[in-house]
Amino acid sequence: MRGSVSDAAGPFLEGVSPITGRLVAWQEAALADPAMLSALLDEHGSPVNLIDPDPLPAHAEELVGAAAGLGVELRVFFARKANKSIAVAETALAAGRGVDVSSERELTQLLDRGADPARLILTAAIKPPRLLELALERGVVVSIDNHDELDAVHRLAGGRRAAVALRLSAPVGLAPSRFGFTGVEAAALVDDPAVWSDLTLVGVHFHLHGYAAADRAVALDAALDLVEHARARGLSPAFVDIGGGIPMTYVDDPGPWDEFWRAHTAALLGQGPSVTWADHALGRVVAGDEVTGAPAVYPLWQQPIRGDWLRELLRSPSQAGGTVAERTTRLGVRLQAEPGRALLDGCGLTVARVAFRKRSADGDWLIGLEMNRTQCRSAALDFLLDPVLIPTGSSRSAPGEGFLVGAYCIEAELLTWRRLRFPHGVAVGDLVVFVNTAGYQMHILESASHQIPLARNLVPGADGWELDPIDLV
Numbered sequence: 483m484r485g486s487v488s489d490a491a492g493p494f495l496e497g498v499s500p501i502t503g504r505l506v507a508w509q510e511a512a513l514a515d516p517a518m519l520s521a522l523l524d525e526h527g528s529p530v531n532l533i534d535p536d537p538l539p540a541h542a543e544e545l546v547g548a549a550a551g552l553g554v555e556l557r558v559f560f561a562r563k564a565n566k567s568i569a570v571a572e573t574a575l576a577a578g579r580g581v582d583v584s585s586e587r588e589l590t591q592l593l594d595r596g597a598d599p600a601r602l603i604l605t606a607a608i609k610p611p612r613l614l615e616l617a618l619e620r621g622v623v624v625s626i627d628n629h630d631e632l633d634a635v636h637r638l639a640g641g642r643r644a645a646v647a648l649r650l651s652a653p654v655g656l657a658p659s660r661f662g663f664t665g666v667e668a669a670a671l672v673d674d675p676a677v678w679s680d681l682t683l684v685g686v687h688f689h690l691h692g693y694a695a696a697d698r699a700v701a702l703d704a705a706l707d708l709v710e711h712a713r714a715r716g717l718s719p720a721f722v723d724i725g726g727g728i729p730m731t732y733v734d735d736p737g738p739w740d741e742f743w744r745a746h747t748a749a750l751l752g753q754g755p756s757v758t759w760a761d762h763a764l765g766r767v768v769a770g771d772e773v774t775g776a777p778a779v780y781p782l783w784q785q786p787i788r789g790d791w792l793r794e795l796l797r798s799p800s801q802a803g804g805t806v807a808e809r810t811t812r813l814g815v816r817l818q819a820e821p822g823r824a825l826l827d828g829c830g831l832t833v834a835r836v837a838f839r840k841r842s843a844d845g846d847w848l849i850g851l852e853m854n855r856t857q858c859r860s861a862a863l864d865f866l867l868d869p870v871l872i873p874t875g876s877s878r879s880a881p882g883e884g885f886l887v888g889a890y891c892i893e894a895e896l897l898t899w900r901r902l903r904f905p906h907g908v909a910v911g912d913l914v915v916f917v918n919t920a921g922y923q924m925h926i927l928e929s930a931s932h933q934i935p936l937a938r939n940l941v942p943g944a945d946g947w948e949l950d951p952i953d954l955v
Contacts (some may be wrong), residue, residue: 487724495871495914498883498901499745499757501738501782502866503733503917506828508534508942509762516872519833519913526938528852529834531924533565535573538826540578541788545728545819549631552796554817561601561726562588564822568595569941570829575601581621582726582820586613591955595622602920603647605687605721605820607661611638612781618633618644621649625649625687625723627661627759632677639680647685647723648672653704654699658752661689665704666683672712673707685818689725693784695791698724699798702806702817709815722810723818729791730824732782732918739783747773752915762864762899778863780823788824795832823921832858832937836912839879846901847884849908853896856886856929857937860922869916882907886914889934921931 495501503514512519512532522530542558548558554758559580562571571592580601583589589604591615604617605625614631614640617624625647628630635644649673651662663671668686671677686705690697705722710720733739748754749761750768758764765778786794796807802884803809834853842848850925858865869886882904916923931937940947 488593488627489823492905493575493868493904494873494904494908494912495869495873496903496905497757497866497868498755498903499738501733501742501780501866501868503610504734504828505917506537508536509831509917512831513870513872513915516874516913518913518946520811520874520911522940523833523913525834526949527935529832529857531919531923531937531939531949532618532833533567533570533829533939535567535570535624535829535941538570538573539577540825541580541825542574542577542819544789544866545792545821548792549796550578552793553806554796554807555593556792557721557816557818558825559601559723559820560819560820560825560852561820563829564922564951565826565920567920567939567941568955569828570920574825580818586610586616589613589616589622591952595951602765602822603739603818604750605649605689609634611919612875614638620643622686623646623647628663629667636680644681645684646681647687647719647721648683648708650688650701650705650708652688652690653700654698656700657691659691662687665708668708671712672708672715672717678717683712683719685719685721685723685886686712687723687725689820690727691731693727693781695786695795698727699795699806702795702802703802703809704807705805706800706802706813706815709813714799717828719815721816721818723820724795725749725837726820726822726824728819728821728919729781729784729787730827731784731787733825736783739901743777746811757901758899759787759894759896759901763861764899779866782866792819795947806864818836821859821944826921828918830918830924832916832924834914834916834918836908836910836914837873838910839908842884845882847879847882848905849906849914849944850887850889851897851914852889853897853911854890854929854931854934856931858916858919858923859927861926865916865923865947866898866900866917867917869914871904871908872913872915873906873909874913875911878907878909879904880907881894881905885931888930
C-alpha cells in the first residue's frame with residue numbers, strides 16, 4: 483500500500499482509452515467538495531443520486547424555440563420514466579411544460595401534488611384497469627396502443643367522454659415497432675363511428691426506436707395523413723405527438739469517442755490492448771478480420787442534437803409537398819414531444835464509496851463499490867463515460883488497471899465493462915462518481931435484489947441537499 487497522494491497530478495481514474503464527460507457548474511462544485519459528498523453517504527448510504535433539475539427548463543425552451551422558428555407550436559412533455567424524481571417533474575410543470583406518465587404511481591404522485599391533468603399524458607405500455615380508470619376520472623389524455631386497450635377504455639368510460647390519442651406504429655419502410663396500430667388499422671378505427679360514441683380523438687401519437695431525424699419525419703408525415711383522414715370523417719385531432727428519442731451528447735469533443743472505438747476494434751481483432759472486461763464486444767460482432775454491427779450503447783457523441791435535430795426533422799420534405807413543418811402549420815396541428823434524456827442533460831450525479839480493492843488472478847485490480855450495476859445502467863449494455871474518483875481514504879493501493887465491481891453475487895457484476903486505469907491507486911473510503919446520470923441511468927433498471935435498499939435521491943433544498951419527495955412517499 484502507498485501513502486498520501488495529496489501532491490499527485492492528473493485524474494485518479496480514467497479509462498485506458500479515456501472518455502471524459504461534460505460537467506456543468508453545480509456538478510463541478512459537488513466534485514470539489516469531498517467532505518460534503520462523504521457526509522451525504524454517511525447519512526443516506528451508498529450510492530446516492532444527486533439531482534439538480536435546474537438545467538431542464540432551458541433544454542425544453544431550446545426545443546420550443548427551434549419549432550417556433552419554423553412556425554410550429556411545440557408542447558414538451560417530460561418523459562417521467564427517464565427519472566422518477568418528483569422534483570424533476572415539478573420543475574417541468576413549473577416551467578410551463580407537461581409530463582408523460584407511464585404508470586399509476588407516476589400519475590398519482592403528480593395528481594396528488596396538484597398537477598393540472600391537462601398537462602399530463604398517459605402513454606404506459608401496459609395500462610391496467612385501475613390506471614385507466616384514474617386517467618379517465620381525472621381527464622388525462624390516454625394514448626391508445628391496441629384494440630384490447632381501446633375496448634377497456636370503452637368499458638370504463640361509463641358515460642364520460644374520454645380524450646384519447648391513437649398510437650401509430652412505425653410506417654412501412656422503417657424498423658418495426660412493438661407499439662401502436664398500423665396505418666391501416668388506425669384508418670379503420672377512424673372510419674368506425676361506433677368507436678367515437680364515447681371517445682374524443684384529440685391527437686395522434688408515435689414513438690420510434692433510435693434517434694434518426696429522417697425516420698421521424700417519415701413517421702410525422704404518416705401521422706399527418708391520419709389527421710387529415712380523421713378530419714375528413716368529422717373528427718378533430720389537434721396534435722401529433724412525436725414521442726421521445728431526441729438526441730443529446732455527453733461529451734464536447736468527438737475525438738475521445740472515436741478513439742475509443744478504434745481501440746475497441748483493435749482489441750477485438752487482437753491488434754491492441756484490451757479496453758473492456760474479457761474483450762466484451764458491447765454488441766458488436768467479430769467476423770474474421772472485421773468488426774461489424776452497431777454498438778448496443780448510447781452514443782456519447784452525435785450530431786445534431788436537441789434544437790438542431792428538431793430543425794432538421796421539421797425541414798425534411800413532406801410527401802404532400804413542401805416541408806413537414808409547412809404541412810404541420812398548414813393543417814393547424816400542434817406538435818408534442820416526450821423527451822427524457824435530452825431534458826436531463828446536466829441534472830445528475832451518482833456517488834458511491836469504495837468498499838475494497840483486490841487483485842484478480844491475472845493481476846488486474848478489482849475495485850468493489852457499495853452499489854450494484856442496476857443503479858447506473860439503462861437498457862443499453864453500458865454507460866461509457868469515465869467515472870471520477872475522489873480520494874478521501876488513506877493507505878492507497880499501488881497504481882494499476884482494472885475494473886469496478888458491484889454488490890450482486892454474480893460473476894459478471896461489473897459496474898462498467900470498461901477497463902480503467904488508477905494512476906495513483908485506490909483507497910477504501912474513496913468516492914467514485916458517475917457523471918450526468920439523471921437521464922435513465924439512475925432509475926430505469928434499478929433493483930433492490932439481495933434486499934439491498936434502493937439509492938436515495940437528493941435534490942437542492944434551502945439548507946443543502948435534501949431527500950426528493952419520491953423518497954418520502
